[in-house]
Amino acid sequence: MVQSFALRSAGSGRPCTAARWVATAEMISRPAVSVKFGPTRVTYLRGGDANTKFFHLKANSRRRKNFIQRLKKGQGRAVSHQEKQQVIQDHFSSIMADPPARSRDFNWDALCLPSVNLSSLDVPFTEQEVHAAIKQLPHDKAPGPDGYTGNFFKTCWSTIKQDLVAAINFFHMGRCANLNLLNKANIILIPKKDGADSITDYRPISLIHSFAKIISKILALRLGPKMQELISPCQSAFIKGRSIHDNFLYVRNIARRFHRNGTPSLLLKLDISKAFDYVRWDYLLSLMQHRGFPSVG
DSSP states (O other): OOOOOEEOTTTSSSSEHHHHHHHHHHHHHHHHHHHHHHHHHHHHHTTSSSSSSSHHHHHHHHHHHHHHHOEEETOOOOOOOSHHHHHHHHHHHHSSSOOOOOSOOOOOHEEEEEEEEOGGSSOOOOOOOOHHHHHHHHHSOOOOTTTOOHHHHHTTHHHHHHHHHHHHHHHHHOOOOGGGGGGEEEEEEEESTTTTGGGGGGEEEEEOOHHHHHHHHHHHHHGGHHHHHHHHHOOOTTTOOTTTHHHHHHHHHHHHHHHHHHOOOOOOOOTTTTGGSSOOOOOOOHHHHHTOOOOOO
């Protein structure tokens, strides 16, 4: 039974219950919170990005937060720019370098992979396809080395469409002699936690050229309708129309069934460290070939 307090509701003779008293106390305290945090918001609105002391304090704080002060280097610390650069280069060169040649391969015939018709992936790009891909690009996301955002291609489409479609179809025909000029990226290191001081505490984000983004988007739009046939139903994540939460439901139901039936069981959760960093290109190309992807060249 809820204990009644002597405090009475305004305008009524009923005693306030504990729940009503708590709600009343919260309502009374809310204006104080607004008064406390109000001046900060007013300062943001009034100062904005004007050349004020407030703006420079915020900008310098942001710069100090994003600046990599030091990195672990063996038993010591890399402090100078050259030392930090060498630590970063050595780390990513080791995990992204070409691995030794494979001595084994899967018995692809024994896997009995279903055949999927992927011939539509190899047809020339059309102007409509390119325009549809550009429409789905983020409007104002961080640009790559070329400095162009999705908004530029959307706004200037009528002016640049002929040259852009021609360049993309040159890529389709294999005329990639100078592709290295467009196949570059700016790598930004994002800290995974506060106080990051090891290179493994940073997540690399690649900002690539818009040209590569558009080609990747076109190929993704072509491949999307085929994903349900290519990917096993057991893979629930990263596939449109599927949810990773389904896996949790499957595991929970299986565990409950084993517990209800008294079946001895052992459940294992496996997580591959840096899985996307260690995927081999020769394996991916072999897999795609056996799944029916068109060969290039």
